[in-house]
Amino acid sequence: MYETNYHRASSVSEAASLLAGSDEAKLLAGGQTLIPTMKQRLAAPSDVVDIRHIAELKGISVSGSKVTIGAATSHAEVAQSADIANVCPALCGLAAHIGDPHVRHMGTIGGSIANNDPAADYPAAMVALDATIHTNNRTISASDFFVGLFETALDEGEIVTAVSFDAPSKAAYQKFPNPASRYAMAGVFVAQGNGGIRVGVTGAGSEGVFRSSEMEEALASDFSPAALDAIAVDPAGMLADIHGSAVYRANLVKVMARRAVAAAG
Amino acid sequence: MTSISLNVNGRQVSGEAEDRTLLVEFLRTNLGMTGTHVGCDTSQCGACVVHVDGQAVKSCTMLAVQANGSDVTTIEGLASNGTLHPVQKAFHENHGLQCGFCTPGMIMAATDMIRRHGSALDEKTVRQELEGNICRCTGYHNIVKSILAAAAEMGDAQQAAE
Incomplete structure (x- = not known):
């Protein structure tokens, strides 16, 4: 160093x-x-x-269906939050499978989204939950926040302070972890909220996290794994590397989406 | 150079270190506490796990100065007055180690796991939560056995105390 x-x-x-x-x-x-x-x-x-010791960046508040998570809240805290588990257990499950226990004690939700690693888990949840990213200057909708690989809409010197979202009526996250690194090779967060059904995909897209509008449309008329059968995910937009080809990842996205829909029930 | 003060295993210690010094380097080099190991040095193997303010962290992935003012527990702080900690004893009794290199991290991870789950800890959870600790000798079976034995013993001891 x-x-x-x-x-x-x-x-x-x-x-x-x-x-x-x-x-x-x-x-x-x-x-x-x-x-x-x-x-x-x-x-x-x-x-x-x-910024790990800044009190105003820490903590979880749930009021009705409105969930707010301070940016310096650790993955372990989100995973163990009984308040979040009451309204959106899928997010606790997602946080409980980031890295390993020691990493989860240190790693934060703000750090994860500001870094926007294409294989990070939280970005899929943020876009699927239609979350709002709060910074020291403004609020940014999750769909505008994640711009590309390791790129966000944050300006120079801008600091993520919190994320907030309305708890969905149903949600689930399923990922296929790389067997060695345990990073998602495809991770799909499915949420049914007030604004309809949203599907966030991480780990697979060559531009980072994305929403699958065709899956969202198919699930809007029939929220079941079978509704996704006819969808062919286009390998053109998928990452390809030594861990898996674009075609392989495209298939994984569909498999994870089916599993997420089944888990959301 | 920054002056760093820590409470390590109940003892107040301080030293001068560059800001880029990792916590594990500070423990091993500045304090001479070589029980905490550096295995991969890339945040994967868990040989360097210590507790900072009561939680297991990878000390190769934290600057010493980030821990300034914190309580740190290392493998050297578990035994008291020559009596092994129940987790150390369980690793001994269940042959939970072969070469022993990963053992300090395994034991610090295990004590953290037992703190969080208590005697409710089951085999599936132990195996899942060992995700951040790599052992190249044992095949993990006896490590899992050791942790479950310690969790049961510590749970019984806690029940007896209540």
């Missing part, structure tokens, strides 16, 4: 001014992606601004 200067922010405004004070600063939340990336010298921020 190259040299860096560590700063611990105690508020979002302090974090924002620390970020603004350096051209090469990066936010450090749980660090479960950033620290390994820095160790490999693929990232070399001159400064890291630790």
Whole structure:
């Protein structure tokens, strides 16, 4: 790891001014992606601004069907939240299968979505739940937030503070983890909410997370795994690498979607 | 250089380290506590697992300065007055290790698992939650057996105390 200067922010405004004070600063939340990336010298921020201890970024609140999760809330906290489990257990299940227990104690929801790894789990849930991403400047709808591979709509120096969504009446997430890395090779989050049915797909798309409108249409008229039988996922938009071809991933997307619909019931 | 203060295994310690120093390097090099191992150094194998403020984390994936002011428990902090911790004892009795390299991380992961699940811990959960700890010798069977034995013993002890 190259040299860096560590700063611990105690508020979002302090974090924002620390970020603004350096051209090469990066936010450090749980660090479960950033620290390994820095160790490999693929990232070399001159400064890291630790936001893990900022009280206003932490915590889960559920009021009726409205769920709000602070950006510095860990995967373990989401996985174990009885309040979220009451209204959207699918999200707890998703969080419980990110990385491993030790990673889940450190990794945060804000860090995961701001990094927008094409194989990360949370982005699929965010687009399927039609979530709102809150930052220190504005709110962004999840469909506008995830722009491409490791790219988001965040401006320079902008900090994710929370995510919120209305709990769906039904939802489920199913993923096919890579047998070695355990990252999703295809992960599908299906949700039936006020705005209809939404299907978020991660791990498979060559542009990162995406919604499958044809699956959404098919499920709107018949919410059953069989409704997806006639759909052929186009391999043209799929990732292809040593772990699986585009055709293989296209098939996995359909299989995971069928399983998610079955699990959502 | 930053001055880092930690409470390690109940003892207040401090030292100077660069901000890029990993927690595991600080423990091993600055404090000379070599019980915590570095296996893969890429966040996968779990040999470096310690508890920070009561939760298991990979100390190769955390800067020492991130833990500044925290309570840290390492494998050296489990036995008390020469008596092995129930998880250590269970690994001994169930042949839960061969070469022993992964064992500090396995035991720190196991104590965290038992803290969260208590005696309700079952084999499926143990196997799932060992996802972040790699052992190249045992084939895991005796590790799982050790953890279940310790969970049962610690659960019984807790019930007896109540």
